[in-house]
Amino acid sequence: MVTTIKNTEADSAARLFQAKRFALWIGIAGMMMVFTSLTSAYIVRKAAGNWLEFKLPDIFFYNALLAMASSVVLQASYAAFKRGKFALYKSLLALTLLMGVAFLVGQYAGWMQLTDMGIFLQGNPSGSFVFVLSGLHALHLLVGLTSLSVALFQALSLPDRLTERRKFRFGLTLTFWHFLTFLWVYLMALWMYLA
Amino acid sequence: MATTTQEVSKHQIDQLIEEYGYDDHFHEHHHEGDKYQSGFIQKYIFSQDHKMIARQFLITGMIWGILGGLMSLIFRLQLGFPEENMAWLKPLLGKWIIINDGVGTLDPEFYYALVTIHGTVIVFFVLTAGLSGTFSNLLIPLQIGARDMASPFLNMLSYWFFFLASVVMFVSLFLSTGPFAGGWVAYPPLSALPEASSGSGAGMTLWLISLVLFVVSVLLGGINYITTVLNLRTKGMNMWRLPLTIWSFFITAIIGLLSFPVAAAGFFLLMFDRMLGTSFYLNEIFINGHALDRVGGSPILYQHLFWFLGHPEVYIIILPAMGLVSEVMSTHARKPIFGYKAMVYSIASIGFLSFLVWAHHMYVAGINPFIANFFIIFTLIIAVPSAVKVFNWITTIYGSSYRFNAASMFAVGFVSMFISGGLTGIFLGNAVLDIPLHDTYFVVAHFHVVMGVAAFFGMFAGIYHWYPKMFGRFMDESLGKLHFWGTLIGAYAVFIPMHYIGMAGVARRYYKFDSFDAFSHFAGINKFITIAAIVTFVFQLIFVINFFYSIWKGRKMTSRNPWGSTTLEWTTPIHAGHGNWPGKLPAVQRWPYDYTKNGRDFIPQIEPQSEAEKDEFH
Numbered sequence: 001m002v003t004t005i006k007n008t009e010a011d012s013a014a015r016l017f018q019a020k021r022f023a024l025w026i027g028i029a030g031m032m033m034v035f036t037s038l039t040s041a042y043i044v045r046k047a048a049g050n051w052l053e054f055k056l057p058d059i060f061f062y063n064a065l066l067a068m069a070s071s072v073v074l075q076a077s078y079a080a081f082k083r084g085k086f087a088l089y090k091s092l093l094a095l096t097l098l099m100g101v102a103f104l105v106g107q108y109a110g111w112m113q114l115t116d117m118g119i120f121l122q123g124n125p126s127g128s129f130v131f132v133l134s135g136l137h138a139l140h141l142l143v144g145l146t147s148l149s150v151a152l153f154q155a156l157s158l159p160d161r162l163t164e165r166r167k168f169r170f171g172l173t174l175t176f177w178h179f180l181t182f183l184w185v186y187l188m189a190l191w192m193y194l195a
Numbered sequence: 196m197a198t199t200t201q202e203v204s205k206h207q208i209d210q211l212i213e214e215y216g217y218d219d220h221f222h223e224h225h226h227e228g229d230k231y232q233s234g235f236i237q238k239y240i241f242s243q244d245h246k247m248i249a250r251q252f253l254i255t256g257m258i259w260g261i262l263g264g265l266m267s268l269i270f271r272l273q274l275g276f277p278e279e280n281m282a283w284l285k286p287l288l289g290k291w292i293i294i295n296d297g298v299g300t301l302d303p304e305f306y307y308a309l310v311t312i313h314g315t316v317i318v319f320f321v322l323t324a325g326l327s328g329t330f331s332n333l334l335i336p337l338q339i340g341a342r343d344m345a346s347p348f349l350n351m352l353s354y355w356f357f358f359l360a361s362v363v364m365f366v367s368l369f370l371s372t373g374p375f376a377g378g379w380v381a382y383p384p385l386s387a388l389p390e391a392s393s394g395s396g397a398g399m400t401l402w403l404i405s406l407v408l409f410v411v412s413v414l415l416g417g418i419n420y421i422t423t424v425l426n427l428r429t430k431g432m433n434m435w436r437l438p439l440t441i442w443s444f445f446i447t448a449i450i451g452l453l454s455f456p457v458a459a460a461g462f463f464l465l466m467f468d469r470m471l472g473t474s475f476y477l478n479e480i481f482i483n484g485h486a487l488d489r490v491g492g493s494p495i496l497y498q499h500l501f502w503f504l505g506h507p508e509v510y511i512i513i514l515p516a517m518g519l520v521s522e523v524m525s526t527h528a529r530k531p532i533f534g535y536k537a538m539v540y541s542i543a544s545i546g547f548l549s550f551l552v553w554a555h556h557m558y559v560a561g562i563n564p565f566i567a568n569f570f571i572i573f574t575l576i577i578a579v580p581s582a583v584k585v586f587n588w589i590t591t592i593y594g595s596s597y598r599f600n601a602a603s604m605f606a607v608g609f610v611s612m613f614i615s616g617g618l619t620g621i622f623l624g625n626a627v628l629d630i631p632l633h634d635t636y637f638v639v640a641h642f643h644v645v646m647g648v649a650a651f652f653g654m655f656a657g658i659y660h661w662y663p664k665m666f667g668r669f670m671d672e673s674l675g676k677l678h679f680w681g682t683l684i685g686a687y688a689v690f691i692p693m694h695y696i697g698m699a700g701v702a703r704r705y706y707k708f709d710s711f712d713a714f715s716h717f718a719g720i721n722k723f724i725t726i727a728a729i730v731t732f733v734f735q736l737i738f739v740i741n742f743f744y745s746i747w748k749g750r751k752m753t754s755r756n757p758w759g760s761t762t763l764e765w766t767t768p769i770h771a772g773h774g775n776w777p778g779k780l781p782a783v784q785r786w787p788y789d790y791t792k793n794g795r796d797f798i799p800q801i802e803p804q805s806e807a808e809k810d811e812f813h
Contacts, residue, residue: 011219012219012220012221015426015427016345016427018426019345019422019423019425019426019427020345020346020422022345022422022425022426023345023346023349023418023419023421023422026417026418026421026422026452027414027418029452029453030414030417030418030452030453030455030456031456033452033453033454033456033457033460034456034457034459034460034463036457037456037457037460037461037500037503038460038464041460041464041475041496041499041500044496044499045493045496048493050490050491121467121471121472121473122471122472122473122474123474123491124474124491125473125474125475125491125492128467128473128474128475132463132464132467132473136463
């Protein structure tokens with residue numbers, strides 16, 4: 001059950017957890033700067049003219065919905081874990097991983113559709129930017145999928161126990177996963193707004 | 196070294212920590228004899244202890260400093276003595292010395308490679324990793340009263356990414372096509388087209404890989420520094436009790452966190468242009484008489500992305516030096532730093548403004564003159580917080596009985612250099628003056644003085660001052676003072692004439708001035724600069740010898756607090772183990788600048804305030 005913090009020793013551990021959670025947010029701020037700068041490059045380049053307009057594959061939109069759904073599922077898994085419902089927690093965690101993989105497959109299908117339309121990585125920068133931004137997102141997603149896999153492996157191999165340490169680690173995975181969802185929704189919103 | 200008459204004894208320090216300290220039960224864990232300190236490899240190589248990582252950063256940075264300095268000597272020889280026979284360098288440089296009729300000349304391509312790599316390694320490897328990496332690692336946990344960084348593991352990775360970046364850069368020096376030669380800013384198209392020049396091929400590929408690894412290192416370090424300062428301060432250490440060193444490292448890390456990813460994005464697009472045929476930066480280029488089919492990109496886009504890092508980068512370099520100088524000066528002046536809060540606000544506003552001035556590097560790149568006005572105004576505004584800091588340093592030592600030793604002299608030297616270089620910055624911040632001066636040696640002289648030499652002075656002040664903390668021994672004072680005078684006079688001898696030839700219009704980036712007669716009468720000055728550079732470099736070797744000799748043979752540190760400092764790092768045992776304090780963590784009771792107060796020489800931060808003091812401001 002939830003251990004309450006009552007002595008200073010657990011207190012220092014809690015402080016270190018808090019520090020590391022904070023570090024993740026700082027890291028996310030750094031990653032966000034990469035996307036922010038590419039966004040501004042995108043906007044400035046688009047405004048300069050000689051810009052090929054094309055419609056994004058629908059699968060990118062469906063993927064945004066899938067990403068949001070996966071965030072909800074992972075949040076539910078976290079809630080189940082905190083309430084000690086271990087069976088539910090594990091199955092929802094596995095479902096999230098599955099959804100993440102499905103997202104990646106969907107992105108791949110989207111890239112294939114783009115090339116079928118004649119939009120390649122090379123050529124007019126309007127296409128190049130789409131590949132680069134979605135590709136960078138996919139790279140970050142691989143990190144997310146790795147940490148989900150580790151979380152799932154631990155969920156299945158460790159005894160069913162709720163500890164502060166496990167809650168902390170799950171919390172980190174959860175935050176990062178929400179960030180990935182936010183990132184893709186942000187990119188889709190950007191493209192829809194600028195279209 | 197001056198000993199303080201009222202030094203708080205070792206016994207008193209321990210008593211204060213024991214009485215008021217904060218028990219985090221650190222040593223009840225399995226820390227001693229654990230992964231941090233057990234074997235040779237864990238202790239000296241893959242160490243997770245911040246004090247060891249600091250020394251790793253410093254020594255790696257010093258090695259690059261020597262290499263980068265030697266490179267500058269070789270291209271200075273070319274500039275000062277273009278007609279001399281360079282055949283004697285053949286054993287070192289091999290095919291880059293071309294022998295014709297028994298006379299050896301430096302290959303022009305390699306001249307540019309030397310300039311490029313000199314700039315890259317001094318800016319990134321020496322003055323970023325070697326300066327901020329070293330002192331942020333050493334001082335953040337020690338001065339805020341933490342056991343270590345928030346994540347010692349990421350901290351270790353930070354060093355090893357830097358090491359990998361170093362190795363990749365080093366390997367690029369030995370490529371048969373030569374290292375990258377298109378300037379440290381790596382503008383496309385020279386950097387984007389492998390066929391543009393011989394260094395643009397494999398040399399540029401390795402340059403990019405190295406820099407991307409370096410960005411990872413800076414980010415891992417910076418995340419740790421920010422997190423540690425905000426989350427792991429000891430009891431009583433509120434933000435207004437942080438020494439100015441910590442404030443400067445903290446703001447530096449924030450600047451790095453926000454600017455390095457932008458450069459990484461720029462490098463990322465550059466990789467795509469180089470390897471995957473995209474055209475982010477390329478448009479309508481003829482190469483070898485053929486038009487490339489790469490259209491639609493803009494080379495100016497790269498310049499924007501690069502300088503969005505590039506300008507904050509100069510503050511990433513100079514702010515830690517400023518922090519070290521403030522601390523060293525206050526300690527050796529035995530006076531509180533003048534205007535502590537003004538110093539903090541200046542650091543913060545310099546950090547903020549550093550993001551609004553990047554295009555002042557691009558006045559000659561064809562940007563809109565109306566947009567240039569915006570950047571001029573913000574550039575000139577930076578002079579305000581900079582002047583506040585200079586004023587405060589001068590006021591801090593004014594009227595003090597300043598202790599002149601190597602550390603404190605380098606701190607004064609820093610201020611001298613920062614004023615000299617800062618003044619020419621006001622010239623160059625104006626587009627109307629920058630446009631004629633931009634491609635001359637005036638710019639070279641300006642930035643070398645203000646962010647190169649000044650940052651080195653800050654770094655030397657820090658090294659001499661905290662050397663006992665790092666190695667438990669002192670560096671030799673006489674050699675240190677010799678090093679100071681040689682460097683101060685030498686650096687001015689190099690760069691004052693360089694300002695002059697720059698104002699006279701001598702263009703930078705030229706291998707040789709023999710195609711036209713306009714600058715031939717500056718040959719004498721160029722010779723003088725080269726000789727001064729060689730002499731200055733020799734004085735740096737005195738420092739290197741002093742540094743390594745003192746690690747093993749220097750005078751031993753016998754008391755914990757040799758300078759009579761107030762800050763927490765001097766309350767640890769002389770050879771502090773992992774966790775820094777053997778028992779409780781010290782609790783902080785006051786701000787860090789109580790020097791010459793209430794009839795006492797200094798009052799350490801761990802000593803409780805008297806009732807009378809509690810009514811005061813701090």
